[in-house]
Amino acid sequence: MPDNRKRPLDKLDISILRTLQKDGRISYVDLADKVGLSSTPCIERVRRLEKEGYIEGYHARLNPELLGYNMLVFVEISLSYQSPDSFKKFSEAVETLPYILECHLVSGDSDYLIKARIRGISEYRALLGDMLLTLPGVKNSKSYIVMEELKESLSLPLDQNAIQP
Known part of the structure; x- marks a missing residue:
């Protein structure tokens, strides 16, 4: 759980975040060397950044194609009615679906935008017909089936001027 008592990020914090964003497996010794600190202060800064919620976790990025998930699909979902209860029910139901990577409440013509990875057209049919369209309140x-992935990144543009305290 993030700590609400955050101090402003300085250049070293941003350098640490930028480096960890590129290589979350870097050793503390190498990280400290890269950002110009000794190991102990570097470790303390990383722990503070974790405690304050700037660093949410460390993950292995898997290759979806090698694992058979070679189809990426985005689905806009519109609900029959918009209310806090309908949004809550939909959100709870989406959490149980294994193919969904992301789900966002959005503005515009639809209510939600879903990103899913599936193995092929039969899983797409199951995802859409048997899962998504049966969720509570779906109208x-x-x-959109992705034909070619041009760019996908989890990296945030970290710039000292862009960071708000």
């Missing part, structure tokens, strides 16, 4: 959907 309709619009799908």
Whole structure:
């Protein structure tokens, strides 16, 4: 749980975040060397950044194609009615679906935008017909099957001027 008592990020904090964002497996010794600190202060800064919620976790990035998930699909979902209760029910139901990587409440013509990885057209049919369209309150959907992935990144643009205290 993030700590609400955050102090402003300085150049060293940003350098640490930028380095960890590129290589979350870097050793503390190498990280300290890269950002110009000794190991102990570097470790203390990383722990503070974790405690304050700037660093949410460390993950292995898996290759979806090698694992058979070679189809990426985005689905817009519109609900029959918009209320806190309908949003809550939909959100709880989406949490149980294994293929969904991301789900966002959005503005515009639809209510939600879903990103899913699936193995092929039969899983797409199951995802759409057997799962998404049966969720609470779903009125309709619009799908986009990705033909080519041009860019996908989890990296945030870290710039001292862009960081708000």
